[in-house]
Each structure stands twice: as C-alpha cells, then as structure tokens.
Amino acid sequence: MKTVFPATYSTLCPDALSSFLSEKYALGHVQCKLLVRGVGDTYLAETADNRFILRVYRSSHRSLSQIKEEVTLLLALKAAAVSVSWPIPDVSGENIQLLDAVEGERCAVLFSYAQGQAVRLPNEDQLRLLGNEMARFHNVSSAIDLGKDRWTFNSDTMFVRPLEMLKPAFAGSPEDYTWLQQAVGEAVKKLSLVNGLSMGYCHFDFLPKNMHFGESTVTLFDFDFMGYGWLANDLASFWQYLALEVYTKRMTQQVADEQFDILLNAYRQHRSLDSRELEVLPYLAVGWWLFYMGFHTTHDQFHAYTQPGQVKLFTGLLRHLATTYWK
Numbered sequence: 001m002k003t004v005f006p007a008t009y010s011t012l013c014p015d016a017l018s019s020f021l022s023e024k025y026a027l028g029h030v031q032c033k034l035l036v037r038g039v040g041d042t043y044l045a046e047t048a049d050n051r052f053i054l055r056v057y058r059s060s061h062r063s064l065s066q067i068k069e070e071v072t073l074l075l076a077l078k079a080a081a082v083s084v085s086w087p088i089p090d091v092s093g094e095n096i097q098l099l100d101a102v103e104g105e106r107c108a109v110l111f112s113y114a115q116g117q118a119v120r121l122p123n124e125d126q127l128r129l130l131g132n133e134m135a136r137f138h139n140v141s142s143a144i145d146l147g148k149d150r151w152t153f154n155s156d157t158m159f160v161r162p163l164e165m166l167k168p169a170f171a172g173s174p175e176d177y178t179w180l181q182q183a184v185g186e187a188v189k190k191l192s193l194v195n196g197l198s199m200g201y202c203h204f205d206f207l208p209k210n211m212h213f214g215e216s217t218v219t220l221f222d223f224d225f226m227g228y229g230w231l232a233n234d235l236a237s238f239w240q241y242l243a244l245e246v247y248t249k250r251m252t253q254q255v256a257d258e259q260f261d262i263l264l265n266a267y268r269q270h271r272s273l274d275s276r277e278l279e280v281l282p283y284l285a286v287g288w289w290l291f292y293m294g295f296h297t298t299h300d301q302f303h304a305y306t307q308p309g310q311v312k313l314f315t316g317l318l319r320h321l322a323t324t325y326w327k
Helices: 014-024 064-079 124-141 155-170 174-192 232-247 253-268 275-279 281-296 300-306 308-325
Strands: 031-036 040-046 051-057 097-101 104-112 199-202 211-213 218-220 227-230
Touching (some): 014 051, 014 097, 064 124, 124 199, 124 211, 124 232, 174 281, 174 308, 232 253, 232 275, 232 281, 275 281, 281 300
Antiparallel strands (some): 040 051, 051 104, 097 104, 199 227, 211 218
C-alpha cells in the first residue's frame, strides 16, 4: 500500500487555500500567493475588490492556545481603534482555522490587509504617527489579561536562556562567548536594580518592516512574537534599529537621536514615560538581539544565522551597543 512519507514541515498549496478561503469566508473567487516562509507561512489572498493576509502557523513553534491569545489581543486593539491588522472571522464567526497538513494539524488566521507600504526610514510625520500608535497600543496591552500561554520577556528569557542556547555556536570563538557572559551578567544586574518599569504585552518586533504607512496613517502588524514583559522592549526594538543605521554608517548619531526624540514626544502625547525606561533601552536592545539569536537555533529557516561568521558579526554589533551606549 502506498503511503505518504512523514514530514515535519510542509508548504500548503496556494490553490487549495484559495478554495478553502472562498468557501469558509464566502469571499467569492480568491487567489492565494505564498509571500514568505517563516515561523508562520504568509500568503497574500486577493479577491476582486479586497486583499487579505493569511498566516499559517507552524505547530512546532506556535500552539493553538498561544494563537488564541494573539487573536484576543488584536481584537481588543481593534475595539479600541488602535490601527492594527486584525483577524477576520469566517461565516460561522471563527477566527482560527484548523488545517490537516502532512505534518499534522496547523492553525491559520486570515488578517485584514495593512494598507500603505513599509518605509525603511520613516519621516518626521511618520515617526509621530508611530509614536502615537505605539503608546495607544501599550495603553491597551498594559490593561488586558490574556492568560498564561504566551511567553514572558524577562532577564531569563532575553539574556540567560539565549546565552545557553547559543553556546554551541561559539565553539570556535570562546573569547566572544566569554565577553557575552560578562555582558549578560552586567545587563541582568542593571535590570534587577531598576524597579517599577511598565509591564504589559509587547509587540517585540517594532521594525519598519512590520508597519505600513499611508498618506496620514500607520498600521501595525505581525504580532507573532508578542509576549508579556517590559513595555520598554518595544521602544528598544525601534531604538536599536536606529542604532544599527548608525553602526552601518547609513545615519549619523545626531539624526538618529533627533528621530527617536520625535517618536518619544509623540508617544508621550498618549502615555507617560519614566526616565528609568529610557535608561534601560540600550540594555534591552542587547537582550532583544540575544532573544532572536537564541530563537535562530530553534528554527530551520535561520540555520545560516547560527554559523560562525554570522554569529561573529552579531557579536560585533552587541559589543558596539554595549560599549557605546551602556552607562
């Protein structure tokens, strides 16, 4: 008897997904196109008069209960008129679809399309839009209780555990690993001495690729890594993006500081900021990088990022952030 060979990961057929969406969501003719593979596979779904984004999650990295909490947060943000890409319910009112794939059950969510486009370097008006919307997002995410299934961003998950996960990648450069150990110890000590930082659900990936700007709008999307922790993590993710522009000499430090101040001033129009939150941003930025470097070791798509040459490049950036901005 012919059997299907087992798989740990499959790419779902766009044509089959088109038919599935057409029936489940009563959308008429749908055309799906695979955009990118990742933690979840992302498809563009187009009808005669609308566009959507379909995210098909990998069960090895996102559980149904974790996805439910992501959906709940996004619906709460939509209800509060925060500009996000939100889950679209099917004809029976369900927001999450369960699909039988070769590797087992996978979850899928259809999202509204974020109008506009990504901008590598937002201008002043766009920075103000982003600062306003980030603060409004935090006003909601700091006041909602989603449950206990999403992960937590803290010193252990952002510094200690990633360092352990990365140890094999530094087999050929023990001196870099020793420096990282010392840096992690310093960062953890710094964060332990700072109390009272605002807590809530973080997006944790506030980079220009995860927001679309229209003429006078910004729409936030890709909440796949959202988790509970210091809200300053979201400011730190954008801060480090500007710091990286400075590091690669595509921007001066003065321009980076001016741009970040514009975002902060816009943020403060909707939410207060404690000076301690700004003080820890460079430390959280290093933790942000370590978290994602650790994540790279768990996902086949990022194998190249755990190779010696790439790890050394990452470590060089972390050394720069620590030596330049830590006080």
